[in-house]
Amino acid sequence: MLFEILSTSVAAGLVGMSYLKTSQLDDGEKIKKIAFNCGLYVKEGKEIKAMQLYRKKKRDWGMEYIYRIPLGLSLADFKKRTEHLRDGLNNRKNPIDLQAFLQIDFKENLLQQIKQIFKYRYVSDKDIELSYDGMLHIKVLDRHMPNQIYFEEAMLGQCIDWEIPLGESRYGFLHHDMERGHITLAGATRKGKTVFLKLLITSLINQNPDNTKLTLIDLKGGLAFSRFKNAKQVEMVATDLDSALVALKQVKKEMEQMKGWFDKNGCEDIKEAGIDLRHFIIVDEAAQISPNILTGKEEKEKARQCEEALSEIARIGAGLGYRLIYCSQYPTADVMNKQIKQNCDTVITYKLRDAVASRVVLDESGAESLPVPGRAIYKTPDGVQIIQTPFIENKTIEKIIKPHIVIKARKEDAIIEEPTTHRGNTFELEEM
Numbered sequence: 001m002l003f004e005i006l007s008t009s010v011a012a013g014l015v016g017m018s019y020l021k022t023s024q025l026d027d028g029e030k031i032k033k034i035a036f037n038c039g040l041y042v043k044e045g046k047e048i049k050a051m052q053l054y055r056k057k058k059r060d061w062g063m064e065y066i067y068r069i070p071l072g073l074s075l076a077d078f079k080k081r082t083e084h085l086r087d088g089l090n091n092r093k094n095p096i097d098l099q100a101f102l103q104i105d106f107k108e109n110l111l112q113q114i115k116q117i118f119k120y121r122y123v124s125d126k127d128i129e130l131s132y133d134g135m136l137h138i139k140v141l142d143r144h145m146p147n148q149i150y151f152e153e154a155m156l157g158q159c160i161d162w163e164i165p166l167g168e169s170r171y172g173f174l175h176h177d178m179e180r181g182h183i184t185l186a187g188a189t190r191k192g193k194t195v196f197l198k199l200l201i202t203s204l205i206n207q208n209p210d211n212t213k214l215t216l217i218d219l220k221g222g223l224a225f226s227r228f229k230n231a232k233q234v235e236m237v238a239t240d241l242d243s244a245l246v247a248l249k250q251v252k253k254e255m256e257q258m259k260g261w262f263d264k265n266g267c268e269d270i271k272e273a274g275i276d277l278r279h280f281i282i283v284d285e286a287a288q289i290s291p292n293i294l295t296g297k298e299e300k301e302k303a304r305q306c307e308e309a310l311s312e313i314a315r316i317g318a319g320l321g322y323r324l325i326y327c328s329q330y331p332t333a334d335v336m337n338k339q340i341k342q343n344c345d346t347v348i349t350y351k352l353r354d355a356v357a358s359r360v361v362l363d364e365s366g367a368e369s370l371p372v373p374g375r376a377i378y379k380t381p382d383g384v385q386i387i388q389t390p391f392i393e394n395k396t397i398e399k400i401i402k403p404h405i406v407i408k409a410r411k412e413d414a415i416i417e418e419p420t421t422h423r424g425n426t427f428e429l430e431e432m
């Protein structure tokens, strides 16, 4: 045992010494070297000009390196080499953390601690982001990206107003503000869409119980939303084309009445009107109400009407307090209605089948290579981030929504007739 400890310590010491000699390069210098080896330099006569490190800044999420680049090279040239830069920074010859040797506790199991230091030598998973503003900025993000995170109720405590917990990113834990407007949610089967939707609904119910209204359209034939059915915030759960059409027509009608009231009262949007209520319409799965996908004549017509209502909600709903969350497993150009897509400022996508699907949803490839369930691309007008969304268990959902469950006669139990013009069925603004 003693021999084992000593020999391991000696080996560690030797590696440490050789590290001191050979790896004086910090990431900033390493980037320069990788770029040079990839041919990112220019020749002017006999002179070779390469990027020059101008400044580096320590950030919460890692380091930012700022370079001058020679005339003739562009951000695009460096972006083409992103993989080389990333792999170079994560090269297995990455130094062992010498600080860790200084922190060894000699009263504890030495062998175990040394093994840990060697183990962590291999888990470097730095990521990089490049941008240009006259100088080339390379962010080296060294915050670990977990392959799974569990939902904790404390996450809700950190949300303000209409924020919901979104997930861990390279920059820290993110929240999404539902006031941003409509969302497109995509992802191939079993990659985390439904878990995310359940997290979203649970968060809304918990955070704004008196001002949240939900219309849930679940056309995947599952029971994903059934546990929310009796929550007092839930207006309706539709599980087939007919009930989806009734639900959407009702939402559209309410929305138009609301718009009429806004016009009459000179209000520009829901904030100006001082109305706190928000109505979330969640559609999972969009392909099931797409007139381009359904074949029967009658079904096609109903799907067309659903799509018309959804387009209207997407077009004018945001300012009136309506938020569409439009989800699909099969985001083809046929399924993703253009008007709806254009009006969704936020896109969240889990892994997709291929780069074509990724381009339909995000206008760029990338979603096809997301590695694990729960890993997603989050795109807003502010930029693109990779996130790991929290996994929420059903028993946690039940605990959180329990105080909001009421036994009530539901609208969907009494359909399928068209909403009448009878006053009992109409939208009353005074109630809001």
Ligand SMILES: Nc1ncnc2c1ncn2[C@@H]1O[C@H](COP(=O)(O)OP(=O)(O)OP(=O)(O)O)[C@@H](O)[C@H]1O
Residues within 6 Å of the ligand: 147, 148, 149, 187, 188, 189, 190, 191, 192, 193, 194, 195, 196, 220, 329, 373, 374, 375, 388, 389, 390, 391, 392
């Ligand atoms: N955030 C997450 N973190 C880790 N694992 C997850 C996460 N979300 C989902 N998973 C895993 O993936 C499985 C499927 O998730 P989910 O039901 O959300 O899939 P889906 O994308 O909605 O699929 P489908 O469209 O076929 O219903 C879960 O049972 C769980 O094992």
